Amino acid sequence: MKIIGKFFVLFIVSALTFCCFFSACAVNGDIIEEDFFMSMTNIQQYPKNYSDIDIRYDCFTYKLTDINGQDHLCGVRQCSSGFGCTCGNDTIIGFLLEYDGEIPEPRNQSEKSVEKTWVHIEGRLKDTELREIQIYAYTDGKIDYQKKPETVKFLVLTVSEINLINDYQNLKYYVTK
Amino acid sequence: MASKRAQAEKAQADKERRYAQSVSALRNFPLIAIGVSVVCLMLLFLNFANIYNTNMNSGKGGNEIFYTGYQLFFAAISGSFDSPNEKLFGHISVYNYHTPAETQLSGILVLISVIFVVAIIGLSLWSFLGKKPIFNVVSAALFSAIFIMFTVCFIVIKTSPIMIKYQCNLKVCSLHSLAIIPAIVALIGAAVSCFASVKYFIARKILKA
Incomplete structure (x- = not known):
């Protein structure tokens, strides 16, 4: 009887361990600051995993003007162009935004400072296709x-809610791995 | 007639005594197999793949993306090669994005290897407690299989084309793998178990003679 009891306890503990393990495997739409770069990279590499879940994240607004003069509003953070390199070729990582309402205008978007237009965004991927935008290089x-013009690739996020963040001093405008 | 029978009985008793002596000399081999298996399991904490960048941390080198043997094992057991969970899976998702076949094959190899290592520990315990030296033969076969699988895993990781796709034009990164170290340890385990198996078969010949 004692042996059966021990096996039962062992079974319950194993089952709980596996439940915890597999719940940790599930993708989550809440992008926290510490995992921003890794989460964004993962969404861009495996967009199908995120097509049915709500994505929530803090970012600053950024206006991209393509070579035809058309503006595209994005919700991004700055990062290195390589996964972990510090080669100085900085870029941005985030989504192109589609919203029925008004997206707050970017400010100081290219400056190396936290003084930008910070927003909390909630939405879903419009589709799993990466949009290519051709932009001029800046010096x-x-x-x-x-x-030569550069090509940047973005997923489109259909925004359901966007809120301005006033207390942004502790947020990082530059994220790394 | 009686003396012939007594002689035969004495010879048989002598054979059994010599056999028992030979087999008792094999008593500690299962413990060695358990020790080697535990070392193998510990070595899964090593980086099975890492891309080293000489231009990280403000000019200093460092590992850019990597995963350990356990992270590969967890990814294989859960099928989550595309998970962004760094603590559980390291950067396997990035490797899997660029080279899915190689990443998943090495995951399956590590998964089977871990099952074999656990099987060796179980069998060796049974062999030690039940005084059944025949299991040294099974351990030798399993260690050999583990050696082959870790070696194949090492080759698959080292020869994967990830650098072509990942690195682009940067020449500051290089791909490394420590998967060969558990392979070497498994080879030592195979050699020890083979030695014990040969000694066991020699001991059995005493009985048959």
């Missing part, structure tokens, strides 16, 4: 027509 904050 010292100005368009450099000598360089």
Whole structure:
């Protein structure tokens, strides 16, 4: 009887361990600051895993102007162009935003400072296709027509809610792995 | 007639005594197998794949993306090669994105290897407590299989084309794997178990002679 009891306890503990383990495997739509780069990379690499879940994250608004002069509003943070490199080729990581309402205008978007327009965004991926946007390269904050245009790829987020963040001093505008 | 029978009985008793002596010399081999298996399991904490970047941490080198043997094992057992959970799976999702076949194959190999290692521990315990040296033969076969699987895993990781897809034009990164270390330890386990198996078969010949 004691042996059966021990096996029962062992079975329950194993079952709970497996439940915890597999719940940890499930993807989550809440992107926290510590995992921002890794989560965004994962969403871009496996968008199908996130197509049916709500995505929530803090970011600053950013206006991309393509080579045709069309503006695209994004919710992003700055990061290195390589996964973990510090080569100085910084870029942005986030989503193109589609919203019925008004998206707050970006400010100081290219400056190396936290003084930007910070927002909390909630929404779902519009689809799993990456949009390619061709942009001019910048040198010292100005368009450099000598360089070849770059192609950046973004997923589109259909925003359901967007809230301005006033207390943003502790948020990181630059994220790394 | 009686003396012939007594002689035969004495010879048989002598054979059994020599057999028992030979087999008792094998008594500690299962413990060695358990020790080697535990070392194998410990070595799964090593990085089975890592991309080293010489230009990280403000000019200093460092591991850019990596995963350990256990993280590969967890990914294989749960099928979550695409999970962003760094603590549980390291950066397997990035490797899986660029080289899915290689990543998943190495995961399956590690999963089977871990099952075999656990099987060796169980069998060796049974062998030690039940005085059944025949299980040294099984351990030898399992250790050999583990050696092959870890070696294949090492080769698959090292020869995967991830650097072509991941690194682009940067020449500052290099791909490394420590999966060969548990393979070497498994080879030592196989050698020890093979030695014990040979000694066991020699001991059995005493009985048959």
